Amino acid sequence: MNAAPTNNAVATGDAPRTLAEKVWNAHLVKQGEDGTPDLIYIDLHLVHEVTSPQAFDGLRMAGRPVRRPDLTIATEDHNTPTLDIDKPIADLTSRTQIETLRRNAAEFGIRLHSLGDKEQGIVHVVGPQLGLTQPGITVVCGDSHTSTHGAFGAMAFGIGTSEVEHVLATQTLPLKPFKTMAINVEGTLRPGVTAKDIILAVIAKIGTGGGQGYVLEYRGSAIRALSMDGRMTICNMSIEAGARAGMVAPDATTYAYLEGRDHAPSGADWDDAVAYWETLATDEGAQFDAEVSIDADTLEPFVTWGTNPGQGVSLSETVPDPASIDDQHERAAAERALEYMALEPGTPLKEIAVDAVFMGSCTNSRIEDLRAFASIIKGKQKAEGVRVMVVPGSARVRLEAEAEGLDKVFTDFGAEWRFAGCSMCLGMNPDQLAPGERCASTSNRNFEGRQGKGGRTHLVSPLVAAATAIRGTLSSPWDLQTEGEGN
Amino acid sequence: MEKVTTVTGTAAPLRRSNVDTDQIIPAVFLKRVTKTGFDDALFYAWRQDPDFVLNRPEHQGVKVLIAGPDFGTGSSREHAVWALRDFGFDVVISSRFGDIFRGNSGKQGLLAAQVAYEDVERLWEVVEADPGIEVTVDLVERTVTVGSLKVPFEIDDYTRWRLLEGLDDIGLTLRDEAAIAEFESHRESWRPKTLPIREPAESGSL
Ligand code: SF4
Numbered sequence: 001m002n003a004a005p006t007n008n009a010v011a012t013g014d015a016p017r018t019l020a021e022k023v024w025n026a027h028l029v030k031q032g033e034d035g036t037p038d039l040i041y042i043d044l045h046l047v048h049e050v051t052s053p054q055a056f057d058g059l060r061m062a063g064r065p066v067r068r069p070d071l072t073i074a075t076e077d078h079n080t081p082t083l084d085i086d087k088p089i090a091d092l093t094s095r096t097q098i099e100t101l102r103r104n105a106a107e108f109g110i111r112l113h114s115l116g117d118k119e120q121g122i123v124h125v126v127g128p129q130l131g132l133t134q135p136g137i138t139v140v141c142g143d144s145h146t147s148t149h150g151a152f153g154a155m156a157f158g159i160g161t162s163e164v165e166h167v168l169a170t171q172t173l174p175l176k177p178f179k180t181m182a183i184n185v186e187g188t189l190r191p192g193v194t195a196k197d198i199i200l201a202v203i204a205k206i207g208t209g210g211g212q213g214y215v216l217e218y219r220g221s222a223i224r225a226l227s228m229d230g231r232m233t234i235c236n237m238s239i240e241a242g243a244r245a246g247m248v249a250p251d252a253t254t255y256a257y258l259e260g261r262d263h264a265p266s267g268a269d270w271d272d273a274v275a276y277w278e279t280l281a282t283d284e285g286a287q288f289d290a291e292v293s294i295d296a297d298t299l300e301p302f303v304t305w306g307t308n309p310g311q312g313v314s315l316s317e318t319v320p321d322p323a324s325i326d327d328q329h330e331r332a333a334a335e336r337a338l339e340y341m342a343l344e345p346g347t348p349l350k351e352i353a354v355d356a357v358f359m360g361s362c363t364n365s366r367i368e369d370l371r372a373f374a375s376i377i378k379g380k381q382k383a384e385g386v387r388v389m390v391v392p393g394s395a396r397v398r399l400e401a402e403a404e405g406l407d408k409v410f411t412d413f414g415a416e417w418r419f420a421g422c423s424m425c426l427g428m429n430p431d432q433l434a435p436g437e438r439c440a441s442t443s444n445r446n447f448e449g450r451q452g453k454g455g456r457t458h459l460v461s462p463l464v465a466a467a468t469a470i471r472g473t474l475s476s477p478w479d480l481q482t483e484g485e486g487n
Numbered sequence: 488m489e490k491v492t493t494v495t496g497t498a499a500p501l502r503r504s505n506v507d508t509d510q511i512i513p514a515v516f517l518k519r520v521t522k523t524g525f526d527d528a529l530f531y532a533w534r535q536d537p538d539f540v541l542n543r544p545e546h547q548g549v550k551v552l553i554a555g556p557d558f559g560t561g562s563s564r565e566h567a568v569w570a571l572r573d574f575g576f577d578v579v580i581s582s583r584f585g586d587i588f589r590g591n592s593g594k595q596g597l598l599a600a601q602v603a604y605e606d607v608e609r610l611w612e613v614v615e616a617d618p619g620i621e622v623t624v625d626l627v628e629r630t631v632t633v634g635s636l637k638v639p640f641e642i643d644d645y646t647r648w649r650l651l652e653g654l655d656d657i658g659l660t661l662r663d664e665a666a667i668a669e670f671e672s673h674r675e676s677w678r679p680k681t682l683p684i685r686e687p688a689e690s691g692s693l
Contacts, residue, residue, distance in 0.1 A: 029663065029666050029667055029670045030663055030666050039660065039663060039666070039667075041667070041670050041671075043678060043679065044679060044681075053520035053521065054520070054521065054522045054565075054569075057520070057521045057522040057523065058522050061522065061523070062488075062655075062657070064657070067667075069681075069682060070680045070681055070682040071679075071680065071681060072681060073681040093518050096520060097520055100520040111681050111682055111684060131679070132679045132681060133679075134678075134679050137678065137679065160565075161565065162565060162591075162594060162656070165657065166656055166657050166660065169657045169660075169661070170657060170660045170661060170667065171667065171671075172660055172663075172667055174656070174660065262685040262686070263679050263680065263681070263685055264679075265677035269676055269677035270677070272675065272677055273675075273677040276675075
């Protein structure tokens with residue numbers, strides 16, 4: 001097959017286009033007219049137990065089949081326990097959702113990776129690790145963090161249950177084009193500063209609504225220097241800025257990650273695929289609807305102090321004083337947040353003691369995240385009284401980590417080493433904070449009650465989580481070095 | 488979705504305004520895994536009162552709900568429409584609807600007929616005076632007729648067309664089936680597929 005077949009004809013002589021526009025145009029089944037939406041083809045549909053039951057029920061009621069089971073894959077993640085996974089799930093609602101997914105997958109012929117299967121895991125970790133998430137494709141899932149897959153240069157976004165049914169039945173979605181925003185991150189990150197700090201800084205800068213209606217394209221030397229795992233962390237949290245999706249143009253790093261994975265193209269197909277992927281990058285001179293810049297050189301480890309992901313500052317700073325915030329809505333939100341978080345303005349963030357550290361979630365549970373965490377804690381002991389949970393994003397990540405001996409590093413440190421799932425990212429399974437408990441978490445949402453009723457969440461990178469687990473107060477690897485030098 | 492041209496049946500007057508989707512179906516029922524079986528959840532709190540309009544013997548088997556202004560506001564939950572459909576309603580009449588609710592209704596074949604508030608009051612009076620009276624909602628003419636009273640209703644052209652044709656969103660997209668198949672025929676061989684399952688060379692165990 002030719003490298004530039006019909007669907008992806010690269011317009012020559014046309015106006016320069018962005019990555020997002022190219023992927024969109026390559027998936028137009030039908031162009032909308034007079035305000036009607038475009039009909040967009042979906043290459044990959046990821047399914048999990050929480051948002052799919054009514055969609056399958058709708059198909060059943062209408063007597064419709066799944067159009068493309070071969071473009072659909074399901075896994076169990078949100079409700080699954082991370083201990084005793086061979087026992088029946090205790091919570092009845094959770095068990096019903098899981099059993100319903102199993103029945104639906106069997107009835108409609110959908111590939112399912114169940115608890116205990118080596119490909120089971122968080123849906124956004126499973127797609128990339130199987131090589132299913134590829135540049136230039138469209139990916140949807142009934143889950144807002146579908147934006148993760150944009151790290152490969154895919155157009156990936158979360159959808160509602162009606163849309164899940166729509167994609168199951170038609171493999172398409174009626175959609176209006178998104179606007180585009182360039183996020184330029186130039187410079188070099190200092191050691192100890194990571195992808196998570198970049199995205200937390202981006203959200204703090206543009207706000208939790210700043211990306212609404214946009215696809216964010218992350219660009220610049222600092223992004224190019226990131227691994228795929230780092231790019232996934234960034235794209236994952238695009239939704240926390242309100243964006244529909246986040247993307248990074250594919251490059252040699254992307255191809256190196258994909259090559260040899262189970263479902264990546266091989267042989268001549270690989271060459272054709274790469275030739276096409278090479279055409280996807282935003283053209284010189286293409287116009288974005290908005291642009292934002294972040295200086296990577298000056299970035300520090302970042303942490304949230306409030307109850308939305310935009311309420312974050314550098315870890316070296318203090319808890320902000322709401323009185324200094326001009327916007328009255330933001331000021332009121334900050335006041336409420338500090339009350340919920342039980343924090344006093346002016347407190348140095350590094351003096352805040354935590355009860356728990358959660359290392360996991362679709363933001364930071366891939367092998368590199370676990371390696372980063374392990375590199376800091378290796379040979380050390382966790383702070384007394386702090387509960388530390390390490391939860392791999394997928395069963396395969398768990399196996400990989402164990403093959404490298406990371407599990408031993410974690411358990412020697414005093415951490416709990418668990419089975420794959422969403423775990424303490426959201427209070428839907430047994431892993432939850434108790435009311436009033438404070439947690440440094442590598443997840444993506446610090447909403448009130450997200451990790452358990454009354455729980456208090458500080459979003460951090462794996463490196464900050466590790467340093468915090470050692471010192472018992474919010475800390476970065478920089479603080480450990482200082483100690484090591486005898487200060 | 489079934490085609491809707493006219494609906495004829497008895498009606499229940501719901502003399503309340505601002506009926507938000509939390510009243511239509513409380514959040515606790517959202518844990519269910521089906522799209523059906525929500526009839527018991529409809530107006531759950533209100534139905535604890537034996538005197539609530541839907542509990543009264545004369546209003547069993549109703550197809551039309553006549554509600555006050557701002558029906559279906561609040562949370563976007565699609566369950567609100569599922570519950571109304573499950574209970575047996577084909578039509579909801581109000582002088583104003585929540586936007587998302589109205590959109591969701593169209594998708595599930597529930598006719599949301601917007602009637603001027605004075606006319607809603609007249610409809611209430613007629614139905615309350617004679618609960619067994621049949622109401623006819625004519626989507627072609629956009630009218631509600633009960634006894635000698637005939638009032639117009641509004642519905643946007645697109646939703647009306649879809650209801651008349653019996654097309655839900657999916658049905659509508661499937662009209663473009665040929666275009667979808669044509670698109671698929673060009674899909675490159677290297678694009679990812681989830682099936683058949685490809686196994687890695689070596690595999691571990693948990
Ligand atoms: S890990 Fe958290 S954010 Fe990610 S899919 Fe699971 S619940 Fe959602």
